Amino acid sequence: MPSGYKDWHKGVKADIIAQTLEKIAVDIVASSIGNLPIDIKAQTISNLDIDIAAQTIERLIQSPSYGGARQFHSSTGADPDVETLIGRISGSGIIYGGYLFWQYDEANPYDEVKVVIDGNDCGSWFIEDLAKWHIDSGNMWWFVVHYRSATDYIGILKCAEGITFEEEFAVYFTADPDGGSKIVELTLIYALR
Amino acid sequence: MSVDVEIKGFEEFWRKDKKVKLVIFRIKGEKRLRDLEIDPNREYSEEELKEVIKRHLTQSGQR
Numbered sequence: 001m002p003s004g005y006k007d008w009h010k011g012v013k014a015d016i017i018a019q020t021l022e023k024i025a026v027d028i029v030a031s032s033i034g035n036l037p038i039d040i041k042a043q044t045i046s047n048l049d050i051d052i053a054a055q056t057i058e059r060l061i062q063s064p065s066y067g068g069a070r071q072f073h074s075s076t077g078a079d080p081d082v083e084t085l086i087g088r089i090s091g092s093g094i095i096y097g098g099y100l101f102w103q104y105d106e107a108n109p110y111d112e113v114k115v116v117i118d119g120n121d122c123g124s125w126f127i128e129d130l131a132k133w134h135i136d137s138g139n140m141w142w143f144v145v146h147y148r149s150a151t152d153y154i155g156i157l158k159c160a161e162g163i164t165f166e167e168e169f170a171v172y173f174t175a176d177p178d179g180g181s182k183i184v185e186l187t188l189i190y191a192l193r
Numbered sequence: 194m195s196v197d198v199e200i201k202g203f204e205e206f207w208r209k210d211k212k213v214k215l216v217i218f219r220i221k222g223e224k225r226l227r228d229l230e231i232d233p234n235r236e237y238s239e240e241e242l243k244e245v246i247k248r249h250l251t252q253s254g255q256r
Binding site for chain 1: 201202203204205206207208209210217224226
């Protein structure tokens with residue numbers, strides 16, 4: 001310790017403060033303001049457009065960034081009573097929308113869709129039950145019934161909008177055990193952070 | 194010239210009966226995302242993957 005040097009600690013202290021503030025400023029840009037007991041005045045208030053005294057944000061615009069979005073498409077056969085991975089997106093991002101399309105069979109309608117998000121099994125539904133319970137709009141489930149027809153053999157489920165994921169978003173399909181194999185197509189519009 | 198790439202994620206899907214895996218990446222300094230097909234049955238380390246991407250960019254004349 002340089003005890004013989006008068007006021008040696010003052011210089012060290014000043015350096016530490018400067019470094020700490022720099023790091024905190026980065027955190028503010030990353031929008032974690034709430035938990036930071038810091039001198040806001042020393043930071044970038046003008047860029048944040050926040051009324052600190054009133055603790056309000058005058059205007060918050062939330063919009064999807066379609067410019068950075070990608071289209072995901074998968075097409076494969078799904079055998080009866082076998083859980084088949086139709087598609088998986090890994091990373092951190094958001095699903096803006098999409099659909100699941102398959103050969104619908106009225107005689108064997110118990111096809112099952114399962115969604116896994118970030119390693120968690122988020123449940124599964126039979127297509128027939130989705131239709132019976134009118135799970136057909138908004139964000140009632142991860143996929144909702146959009147259209148199904150026994151005459152043109154088409155089933156379409158619409159993907160709920162705005163599903164976020166931190167590690168993965170995966171869709172599985174199991175064809176009705178009493179029916180035949182089915183061709184399943186999955187299309188998603190998504191973006192990664 | 195050395196290029197710095199950032200790996201954003203992966204897509205796994207089927208083209209009929211063929212399983213396909215894409216790595217989604219961005220060249221630092223660019224906004225657009227790019228993708229590259231990789232072996233779906235192989236595990237890559239991040240550094241290994243970056244080398245594969247850089248080699249692809251060089252060989253394809255994109256960098």
